[in-house]
Amino acid sequence: MTALNGVVVVFVSVSVTIGGGMAPEIVGREEELAFVRAFVDRAEEGFGALVLEGEAGIGKSTLWLAGVEHARARGMDVLWARPAEAERGLAHVVLGDLLEGVLDDVLPELSVPRRRALEGALLREETGDRLDHRALAVAVRDVLQRLGARSPIAIAVDDVQWLDPSSSSALAFALRRVGVSPVLALLARRVTDPAEPSLLERAIAPERVRRLRVGPLSVGALHRLLHDHLGRPFARQTLLRIHERSGGNPFFALELARALKADVGPLEPLPVPETLDELVRTRLSGLPDATRDALAVVAALGAPSPSLLERVGVEPDALEPAEAAHVNDCERGTIRFTHPLLSSVLYHDLGARRRVLHRRIAAVVDDPVMRAPVISRSRRTSPTPPSQPPWTRPLPPPPITARLPARPSWPSWHCW
Ligand SMILES: Nc1ncnc2c1ncn2[C@@H]1O[C@H](COP(=O)(O)OP(=O)(O)OP(=O)(O)O)[C@@H](O)[C@H]1O
Ligand SMILES: [Mg+2]
Numbered sequence: 001m002t003a004l005n006g007v008v009v010v011f012v013s014v015s016v017t018i019g020g021g022m023a024p025e026i027v028g029r030e031e032e033l034a035f036v037r038a039f040v041d042r043a044e045e046g047f048g049a050l051v052l053e054g055e056a057g058i059g060k061s062t063l064w065l066a067g068v069e070h071a072r073a074r075g076m077d078v079l080w081a082r083p084a085e086a087e088r089g090l091a092h093v094v095l096g097d098l099l100e101g102v103l104d105d106v107l108p109e110l111s112v113p114r115r116r117a118l119e120g121a122l123l124r125e126e127t128g129d130r131l132d133h134r135a136l137a138v139a140v141r142d143v144l145q146r147l148g149a150r151s152p153i154a155i156a157v158d159d160v161q162w163l164d165p166s167s168s169s170a171l172a173f174a175l176r177r178v179g180v181s182p183v184l185a186l187l188a189r190r191v192t193d194p195a196e197p198s199l200l201e202r203a204i205a206p207e208r209v210r211r212l213r214v215g216p217l218s219v220g221a222l223h224r225l226l227h228d229h230l231g232r233p234f235a236r237q238t239l240l241r242i243h244e245r246s247g248g249n250p251f252f253a254l255e256l257a258r259a260l261k262a263d264v265g266p267l268e269p270l271p272v273p274e275t276l277d278e279l280v281r282t283r284l285s286g287l288p289d290a291t292r293d294a295l296a297v298v299a300a301l302g303a304p305s306p307s308l309l310e311r312v313g314v315e316p317d318a319l320e321p322a323e324a325a326h327v328n329d330c331e332r333g334t335i336r337f338t339h340p341l342l343s344s345v346l347y348h349d350l351g352a353r354r355r356v357l358h359r360r361i362a363a364v365v366d367d368p369v370m371r372a373p374v375i376s377r378s379r380r381t382s383p384t385p386p387s388q389p390p391w392t393r394p395l396p397p398p399p400i401t402a403r404l405p406a407r408p409s410w411p412s413w414h415c416w
Contacts, residue, residue: 025228026062026063026066027217027221027222027224027225027228028217028218028220028221028224029059029062029063029217029221032063032212032214033063033066035212036050036052036063036066036067036070036186036212037066037067037070039067039184039186039210040067040070040071040074040076040154040184040186041074043071043074043076043152043153043154043182043183043184044152044182045182046179046180046181046182046183047175047178047179047181047183047184047185047208048184048185048208048209048210049175049184049185049186049187049201049204049208049209049210050067050184050185050186050187050209050210050211050212051160051187051188051189051197051201051209051210051211051212052064052067052186052187052188052189052212052214053188053189053191053195053211053212053213053214054190054191054213054214054215055190055191055249056190056251056276056340056341057249057250057251057252057276057339057341058214058215058216058249058250058251059214059217059250059251060158060188060189060190060214061082061158061159061188062250063188063212063214064156064158064186064187064188065158067154067156067186068080068154068156068186071152071154071156071184071186074152075151075152076151076152076153076154076184077102077147077150077151077152077153077154078153078154078156079098079099079101079102079147079153079154079155079156080097080098080154080155080156080157080158081093081094081097081098081156081157081158081163082097082157082158082159082331083097083157083158083159083160083162083163083164083302084159084162084302084303084336084340084343085159085162085302085340085343085344085347086299086300086301086302086343086347087162087164087302087303088162088163088164089164090164090302091121091164091166091167092121092122092164092166092167092170093164093167094157094163094164094167094168094171095121095122095140095166095167095170095171096122096123096167097332098155098157098167098171099118099122099140099143102143102147103118103122103124103143106142106143106146106147107119109142109146110139110142110143111142113132113135114135114136114138114139114142115139116129116135117129117131117132117133117135117136117139118136118139118140118143120136121136121166121170133169133170136170137169137170137173137174138173138174140170140171140173140174141173141174141177141178143174144174144175144178144181144183145178145179145181148178148181148182148183149181151182152182152183152184153182153183153184154183154184154185154186155171155175155183155184155185155186156185156186156187157185157186157187157188157200158187158188159188159189159190159340160187160188160189160198160200160201161189161190161192161198163198163199163200165199168198168199168200168203169199169203171200172199172200172203172204173203175200175203175204176203176204176205185200185204187200187201189201215248216247216248216249217248217249217250217253218248219239219240219243219248222239222242222243222246222248222250222253223239225250225253225254226239226242226253226254226257229254230254230257230258232262234257234260235266236266237266237267238260238264238266238270241269241270242256242257242260242270245270245274249276251276251339251341252276252279255276255279255280255283256270256272256279258283259272259273259279259282259283260272276341277345280341280342280345281345281349283325283327283342284327284342284345284346286325287321287322287325287327288321290315290318291318291319291320291321291322292346293314293318294309294314294315294318294319294322295319295322295327295328295337295346296346296347296350296353296357297309297312297314297357297361298319298328298335298336298337298343299337299343299344299346299347299350300347300354300357300358300361301361303331303332303334303335303336304334304335305333305334305335306333306335308365309335311364311365312360312361312364312365313360313364319335326338327342328342
């Protein structure tokens, strides 16, 4: 507990894993954490969905991960996906991520048409059939019911606003029909203007959906957050200004604090850009050109594997400065931005260069879906796999018990 500016703050001691790394403790959020955990604890009561909503950077993913960790701690089977903005247009990407660790277990139990539909949609087999969307949706329902008969399951999708429509409709069909199976959906959605629920949320009966609006952090919580993340103290006046400028938004506050010099005058106006986008832009502009070029490729591809990046001409060490600056890391054997806002700013700022970049990518990758880990594994069985140096070899699939990887099981060096 700490007292700051007359405010007493109780810090909740929880730490969750983000991407491949041990995240600092969650600060504040006692009520939100209690709400999320209570929702997870009711898994046995049948299907329900919790949607964490809020502005960019406010802390939705942090709570989402805490929910995921709680579900795992209760012995639930967690199927999870964190789609990237650039993946929205790719068919069945999220479905592939969600089912990646369980398919080999349950596929043999499905009827032939359903199995073929699932294998075809996730590109595990060249079925040659036209995709039967109904068979696929029924197959997804079957998978959820079979898993639910073994133990309660949580379907956790972060950034659900980027869920690809084909995954969304198959999942919506399945979730509407799982009946009394102990299946939960834990979703996080960035609220933009106009605030539109995702397709998946709209497909679920409203009485089954709970919503939690994630709001600003208190000054005290922000104080601890900055200390934990950046390891440096801030004068109380500076802290209050950071809180005011960021509106209690932790990502905004962190970017502000990062940009401030140690000798910032506590009574001077904050000598940093006004908006979050400008702050991010300034931070990225401090990276070498080659690193920014490599990051642009990552942003255009969403979550590429190291081998795909190499094929597009990215040198393995080009991303090292970005990793050192905590701009990107490794998750599930793919390279990702540590925060989607970094990716969006960089990608949108490319302007006309975006087209050139996509042409460069298209020249070496005719099927953009190839970057998905599920797909790359199945394509490894192709007759003439490309010869690769050892550091670009695809990773083995994560063990079923570790679908949400935590460092040190997925250290970033594994990516390269
Ligand atoms: N309660 C908290 N305690 C500690 N750190 C936090 C907390 N909330 C957020 N953060 C940190 O703030 C940053 C932004 O949080 P997070 O990624 O959860 O936001 P978000 O709402 O998911 O953003 P986006 O809409 O862009 O996905 C992260 O670095 C996260 O670790
Ligand atoms: Mg998020």
